[in-house]
Amino acid sequence: MEIYRVLHSESLSCFIPQFVRLEGSGGNRIISTVRCSTFLRSIVSMELENDCILPNIINPDGLFFPQSIRLSRIQITLNRFGDCVRLLIELGTQLCSFAVSIAHVYLQKADIISQISSISCPNLKQLTVTIYKNIVHYSECIVPLLQRLSNVERLTLLFAINITTTRLGHFVTELDLEKDIVSYMPHLCQFNFHIRSILENASPVEIGTFRQSVMTCQQAVICTVDYFNNNYGQCQLYSLPFIGNRLDFISNRFPLFDMNNMFSMVTMLLLFDDVKPFENLFFARIARALPNIKTLEVFNKLEQQGKGMIATSYPDFSRLSALILLDIHMDYAEQLLCQSR
Incomplete structure (x- = not known):
């Protein structure tokens, strides 16, 4: 491991x-x-x-x-x-x-x-x-x-x-x-x-x-x-x-969100960032931009900065079948395990 x-x-x-x-x-x-x-x-x-x-x-x-x-x-x-x-x-x-x-x-x-x-x-x-x-x-x-x-x-x-x-x-x-x-x-x-x-x-x-x-x-x-x-x-x-069905090592800076649903067929996503934490809004936008995600892996040890704010939306990963949280700050476990539907 x-x-x-x-x-x-x-x-x-x-x-x-x-x-x-x-x-x-x-x-x-x-x-x-x-x-x-x-x-x-x-x-x-x-x-x-x-x-x-x-x-x-x-x-x-x-x-x-x-x-x-x-x-x-x-x-x-x-x-x-x-x-x-x-x-x-x-x-x-x-x-x-x-x-x-x-x-x-x-x-x-x-x-x-x-x-x-x-x-x-x-x-x-x-x-x-x-x-x-x-x-x-x-x-x-x-x-x-x-x-x-x-x-x-x-x-x-x-x-x-x-x-x-x-x-x-x-x-x-x-x-x-x-x-x-x-x-x-x-x-x-x-x-x-x-x-x-x-x-x-x-x-x-x-x-x-x-x-x-x-x-x-x-x-x-x-x-x-x-x-x-x-x-x-x-x-x-x-x-x-x-034409791919996966994206690997996607950070906060990757232009993942567009009006044309460019990545709507992606089913496997690996998130990685050691520069900036993933906030609640980021996950919510991912859920909307990538509605077909089946495997999600998160790799980020940075503490969320906006976790005290009242969330107006929660990520909906309704098709998710595999969630991998290997080396993360506990904020992401709470975010994805407690708030996701």
Whole structure:
């Protein structure tokens, strides 16, 4: 629990979702049997549960789906970046739609980078990559992988990137997306993204410096930069309309409230601020702006300043199913447990 608290607050690292692992269980044996079955020879499309990580390969040929000769559309969650590389190599030319969530992205083995050059997916037109836990090696892993998939026409990226551990050295901007990704995909016609980049000892920058490039796909883009007392800065870069269902490390300074209900489909929210406390009005406005929240996590140890004032409205989180109050001032427990309906 202490490790969770320290990493959470000091490096803006997200620990949700917590994926289900099937190694050593009966479910693992069942899935392993099914994915090696000749039944899969006729399967064209496959969708696996997002919260369940595909077990490690146990068949001798090292293939994820050795019998899936027609599989062209797949939605899957993998444990490591290397698993994604190997699966793309395996499916190759038969793949036309690929949606993958990856739990961990870091250079576990040096040969993974050399394997990226073996990826050939000329028929892959639709790609979605979701990585909510901080990417450790973005420039070394993610960028070269995406550059290999040059025929993609519809791209969705949902990333959290620890810039401190990469070669980039600055927040991810529109210019970086254009230079490192879009320019390698000449057929790209739709690009949706939400990129949360985190940088230690970040120097304050003007948002205007991020407006030096016009994305090829010509969609509206919003950039929000925030700085915390823990010496970390964070940049949220996202296309419009907003396509994610979660927002992480949102402070009092994030422009969450707008007349267009931009974030109305968000179901998971992590609030964090070590600069200013969250007051009653803030929670009430969140409840109105984000009516579909199911998971709310609060991380703020600062005492509320307006708790003695008579509240004119109380937060109504009617759809909330999970409330996480790990490292907070007791004011927030009283606020959310005693006043919320």
